[in-house]
Amino acid sequence: MTKITDSMRKYSSKVVDGIETAPARSMLRAVGFTDDDFNKPQIGIASTWANVTPCNMHINKLAEEAEKGANAAGGKALIFNTITVSDGIANGTEGMKYSLVSREVIADSIETVVGCEGFDGVVAVGGCDKNMPGCMIGLARLNRPAIFVYGGTIKPGAGHTDIISVFEAVGQYAKGELDLIEMKQIEETAIPGPGSCGGMYTANTMASAIEALGMSLPGSSAQDATSTDKESDCFRAGQQVLELLAHDIKPRDIMTRKAFENAIRVVIALAGSTNGVLHLLAMAHAVGVDLTLEDFTEIGKTTPVLADLRPSGKYMMSELVAIGGIQPLMKRLLDAGLLHGDALTVTGKTLAENLANVGDYPADQDIIRPFSNPIKKDSHLVILHGNLSPTGSVAKITGKEGLRFEGSARVYHGEEAALAGILNGDVIAGDVIVIRYEGPKGGPGMREMLSPTSAIIGKGLGKDVALITDGRFSGGSHGFVVGHITPEAFEGGPIALVENGDKITIDAETRKISVDISDVVLAQRRNSWKQPAPLYTRGVLAKYAKLVSSASEGAVTDK
Known part of the structure; x- marks a missing residue:
């Protein structure tokens, strides 16, 4: 057990020591403090619990396990909440404009509560797309000893289905391949209980990236949401934050340039979400690490795609959990010289030390390919430039879609118009669907184009059309x-x-991504272009639109 010392109470001592802090002690007594507790380091447990999404509906219990762990190790833990939203519910609606915004709200709220209350250390428990990077950005800004815990993945629905099965069923119904009864059966059974979306979508991508970054305990990213392993992970995280306090190890000691390179490698090997690019850029900004789109290109040249996971593959995260999670994959990458083994982690040990005794996958598994037979020899996250995107864009191309597409633009202002065009048959083979005014400022909020991409797949057009946008994609999008x-x-x-x-x-x-018109014609069109009026002039979306940076810089609000 960690030896508790006064020096570990770097922040909380300011609100419990001395006669002048009697009001603070009185307030803390009301929430359960005893005299002994005032001499312990205070540990904030940032919970993203909410009943608005299955991803987070169980996190209150996980936060309580982290609280028990911190208390057992000699700290005094206090649980507080921050928000979460549900992308799966909001996708395709005006409400989805709040999704990426919620990342900033979560980061701001964690920074605000921890900074105000004077917690000495923090455990953050997240379970959905935006609250994970939101937690990490908050922890990075505070730079106090901290650990992130992933809430865990959901189990597959009936017939090996998940939330993306429901989105794609909409397109299959529009094509006539499903009737309403069949579609309703998928809708009723695809989400069986708590946990984050079951493929290598954004939640599992970010959980894996954060573990590779060194900010979660080994194994945290690959556990079922309702498992005893996940409960133990939370308890141990509560204990370990006291060790971090004792050794004065902070997020900026862990979240180094090498750590971010490790995270990028793992995301690529797992065929992770394009949102990983956006969020890793934002997290690097929060700790002052110079990370750019070009780093994804350079690292991607020597990193193969090895995981046959949904959406482009066939397996779910729970099946990867069953064969050992991402630790054996990381060991393979380390042995191949693709990870920085000397990067520090929240265990207080290096990545190489954490992986030293990790065994390989079972010989008969085919979820993780060997280096000799990759799904793609280099990255599926392709950074494109050209006269259509001078400062960069992000493609998700596993190779199954092909490596080149030429077609005729079919332009839509906004997601709703594009979805209608796909479902009613206006979009045909050979089209490049252009969905614009969905960027961070223009949306505002940079909505995910999951409904249009799922409709494309459901209608059987996945190999016949392309889609480009200044918005972003769900981790479940493919094509x-x-x-x-x-x-x-x-x-x-x-x-x-x-x-x-x-x-x-x-x-x-x-x-390269380019439009076949001359610079002269582009200049003429630009001269006649007028910026649209903002869609929101008050409230959180208006504030976000005024503050947010380019997606190529992580869409951060404090640059």
Whole structure:
């Protein structure tokens, strides 16, 4: 057990020592403090519990396990809540504009509570797409001893289904491949209980990235939400934050340049979400690490895609959990010289030390491919530049979609119009669907285009059309898709100037995205372009639109 010393109470001592702090002690007595507790380090447990989504409906119990662990190790834990939203519920609606915004609200709220209350250390428990990077950004800003705990993955629904099965069923129904009864059966059984979406979508991508970054305990990213392993993970995290306090190990000691390179490698090997690019850029900004889109390109050149996981593959996260999670994969990457083994982690040990005794996967598994037979020899996260995206965009191309697409632009202002065009048959083979004014400022909020991409797959057009946008994608999106196009349309980026019928070329091998019109014509169109009026002039969306940076910089609000 950690030896508790006064020096560990760096922040909480300011609110419990001395006659002048009697009011603070009185307040704390009311929430359960005893005299002995005033001499212990105070540990904040940031819980993202809410009943608005199955991803987070169980996190109150996990937060209580972290509280028990911190108390057992000699600290005094206090649980507080921050918000979460549900992308799966909001997708395809105006409400989805609040999703990426929630990342900033969560980071701000954790920073606010911990800073105000004077906690000495923090355990943050997150379970859905935005609350994970939101927690990490908050912890990074505070730079107090801290650990992140993932809430865990959901179990598969009936017939090996998940939330993406429901989105794609909409397209299958529109095509006539499903009747209403069949569609309702999928809808009723795809989400069986607590946990984050079951494929290598954004939640599991970010959980894996955070473990590779060194900010979660080994194994945290690959556990079922309702398992005893997950409860133990939370308890041990509560204990371990006291060890971090004792050795004065803080997030900025762990979240180094090498750590971010490790995280990028793991995300690529797992065929992770494009949102991983956006969030890792934002997390690096929070700790002052210089990370750019070009780093994803350079690291991606030597990192293969090895995991056959949904959405582009066939397996779910729970099946990867059953064969050992991501630890054996990380051991393989380390042995191949692709990870920095000397990177520090929240165990107080290096990554190499954590992985030293990790065994390999079972010989008969085919979820994680060997280096000799990768799904793709280099990254599926392809950073594209060109006259359509001078400052960069992000494509998710596993190779199954092909590596090059040429087609005619079919332009839509906003997601709703594009979805209608796909479902009613306006979109045909050979089209490049252009969805614009969905960027961080223009949306505002940079909605995910999950409904349109799922409808494309459901209608059987996955290999026949491409989709580009200044919005972003769900981790469940697949097909020939390019998002995060910058500069965005609202700022007069070239995507705002594309017209129906323009020829667009997307080339993953040369990493170019271009529209086949001259610079002269582009300049003429730009001269006649007028910036639309903001859609929101008050409230959180208006504030976000005024503060947010480009997606190529992580869409942060404090740059």
